[in-house]
C-alpha cells in the first residue's frame with residue numbers, strides 16, 4: 001500500500017479532496033498520519049475520517065525532530081497541503097524528492113517567504129496579473145523553489161478580490177494535488193534534476 005503523510009495548517013480543503021478521492025477508489029493510497037503545526041479545521045477533517053493526527057506546534061523547539069519522530073518509517077510520500085511551516089534540511093534530505101507542496105500561484109511568480117493563502121491572491125490582483133493559477137512542486141531547500149510537477153492557469157477577472165480568485169484556483173488545486181499523488185503512487189513521475197517527466 002502506498003503510504004502518505006499529509007501536513008496541514010488550515011481549512012484542509014486539499015486534505016478533504018485527497019480523502020474523497022481515496023473513498024471513491026480513485027486514489028489507492030493510505031493516509032498514515034496527518035500532522036498540523038497549529039490547531040486547525042484540517043485536524044477535525046482527519047479525525048472525522050479516523051486518520052491518526054498529531055499537532056506539533058510550529059513554535060516548539062526541535063520542530064523538525066518532533067515531526068521526524070512521528071513520520072512512519074515506511075512512508076512513500078509527504079504531502080504539504082496548506083502547510084505553512086518551512087521544513088528543515090533534516091526532513092528534506094531524508095525524504096528527497098518525496099515531499100510535494102501545492103502553492104496557489106504560478107511559481108516562480110508570487111512565491112517565496114511569506115507568500116501563502118490570501119496574501120498571494122492580493123499580490124496577484126494588486127500587480128494586475130491577467131492569469132494566475134496553482135503549482136504542485138517537489139519541496140527542496142528553496143522555499144517554493146523545488147522542481148515543478150504540474151501547473152494550472154486560471155484567468156484573473158477585473159472584479160476579482162482575493163476570495164473570488166482563491167475560490168476559482170482552489171478547485172484546480174484539489175484536482176492537481178490528487179492527480180499528482182495518483183501518478184507518484186503509480187510510479188509515473190520521474191525527476192531528473194529540475195526536469196519532471198510524466199510517464200503515460
Ligand code: GRF
Nearest residue numbers: 010011012013014082103104
Ligand atoms: C491553499 O491556498 C493552498 O494552496 C495553500 O494553503 C491554502 C489552504 O489550503 N498551500 P487548505 O484548504 O488548508 O488545503
